Amino acid sequence: MKPIIGVLLEGKTIKVGKILDGNIIKSCTKIIDNRASKEHVISEVITAIDEVFDKEIEGIGIGVPGLVDLNQGVIYQIQKIPSWKEVHIKDILESRFQVKVYVNNDANCFAVGEKYFGVAKNYENIVGLILGSGVGTGVIFKNHLYSGTNCGAGELGYLQYKEHDFEYYCSTSYFKEKYDLDFKTLYKRAKQDDKIALAIFEQYGQDLGNLIKAILLVADPEIIVIGGAISNAFSFFKKEMFRVVKTFMYKHVLNNLKIVVSENKNIDVLGASALFYDAQNNTLKKY
Known part of the structure; x- marks a missing residue:
């Protein structure tokens, strides 16, 4: 097996890894100017890939925080990179590096990464749930990455919940908006047994439990893998x-459900590379 490059574009940061047999053997992380022109950001992406690319590389997988035309490899409306309204990233990178390139959104990369390299290896129906500055979900159905028509399947964070949506209540921005606390400070205080911080995480657990109940109705997975910055505080809200998840209406569903935290800090880059493996095994499908 030849090495694959995995790329995760996070807005201000790009992570690139050369992956062989599920291990990152060379990597680089760069801060990029996400407010620059489309062409400038593309050049920064290429420069970062150049740092780990060599003649051994068989393909490239890239994850982005936005919608993707999977057939054409076109990225649309990347909110964290305002100039990227429409970028034909597949054509650009294939022309530059002369290898196959596969593109998908970051939440789907997380899910397929857990399927190939993480805690969900032995499951067919999987949801990857990223809890960070936003809420992202990726769905694996019968060993296939389900992306939908516009790569928007699984965006359950935007479902209406209370006065807003699930993303409002289940992302780090909620802590700042509601309590004027950033997540790192809140997490630190919880580790010091601060009663207010612990109570905030308890409420967070209730809201997340309701999001998971919605996921069960939509995707009915065997396993939900939680990642993202907030997953570090799992012990405080689990x-x-x-408790809320156990109130789900179909009790037999809960008997077959596992909810776990991702164990690999590099699963995002590994997941981007897994897009290549998934495609080669003819499992990167839309239904």
Whole structure:
């Protein structure tokens, strides 16, 4: 097996890894100017890939925080990069590096990464749930990455919930908006047994539990893998989360459900590379 490059574009940061047999053997992380012109950001992406690319590389997988035309490899409306309204990234990178390139959104990369390299290897129906500055979900159905028509399948964070949507209540921005606390400070205070911080995470667990109940209705997975910055605080909100999840209407579904935290800090880059493996195995499909 030849090495694959995995690329994760996060807005201000780009991570690139050369992956062989599920291991990152060379990597680089760069801060990019996400407010620059489309052409400038593309050049920064190419420069970052150049740092790990060599003649051994068989293909490239790239994950982005936005919608993707999977057939054409065109990225649309990347909110964190305002100039990227429409970028034909597949054609650009294939022309530059002369290898196959596969593109998908970052939440789908997370899910397929857990399927190939993480805690969900032995499951067919999987949801990857990223909890960070936003809420992202990727869906694996019968070993196939389900992306939908516009790569928007699984965007359950935008479902209406209370006065807003699930993303409002289940992302780090909620802590700042509601309590004027950034996540790092809140997490630090919780580790010090601060009662207010612990109570905030309990409420968070309740809201997340309701999001998971929505996921069960839509995707009915065997396993939900939680990642993103907020997953580090899992011990502080899991009790309330599980309490709410246990109120799900179909009790037999809960008997076959696992909810776990991602164990690999590099699963995002590994997941981007897994787009290549998934495609080669003819499992990167839309239904």
